[in-house]
Amino acid sequence: QVQLVESGGGLAQPGGSLRLSCAASGDIYRINLMGWYRQAPGNQRELVANIRSTDGNVNYADSVKGRFTISGDNAKNTWYLQMNSLKPEDTAVYYCKLSELPGSDFWGQGTQVTVSS
Numbered sequence: 001q002v003q004l005v006e007s008g009g010g011l012a013q014p015g016g017s018l019r020l021s022c023a024a025s026g027d028i029y030r031i032n033l034m035g036w037y038r039q040a041p042g043n044q045r046e047l048v049a050n051i052r053s054t055d056g057n058v059n060y061a062d063s064v065k066g067r068f069t070i071s072g073d074n075a076k077n078t079w080y081l082q083m084n085s086l087k088p089e090d091t092a093v094y095y096c097k098l099s100e101l102p103g104s105d106f107w108g109q110g111t112q113v114t115v116s117s
Contacts, residue, residue: 002026002106006096009111016115017084022096022108024077033099034072034079038092038113045095049081063089086115 008020020036035050049060049070058070067086072079083090096108 002028002098002100002104004096004098004106004108006094006108006111009094009113011114011116012083012086013117014087014115016086017082018086018113019083020081020094020096020111020113022079022098024098024106028077028098028100030101031074031077031098032101033097034070035097035099036070036079036081037095037097038090039095039110040089040092043092048094050097051079083113086113088115091115 002024003026005023012018031053033050033052036048037045038048039045047061048064049068051058051070051072053074067084069082091114093110094113095110098106
């Protein structure tokens, strides 16, 4: 079994920054993608960013491009989401996701990010 533990959420002012971390442990085999998703009240869960373990290729939602940066540490099975220039519309529960080959997905428990003055 794989466990994901998130940290780093909280309250930030508009224009501020937060950094999320996700640490994976357990029976980890072939990591394909490490990602971050978010879900605001009344909305569907959406992809924020992901990074491919093999080559570091990254993918961002248009709404966060230029503001958020995803990075990973394969040796520690940990990945991060640096969030800068935060906006109130970034308020959501953020989930990390680990995708293994051939096709298993694991989710973190979620961490609340609130952007408000």
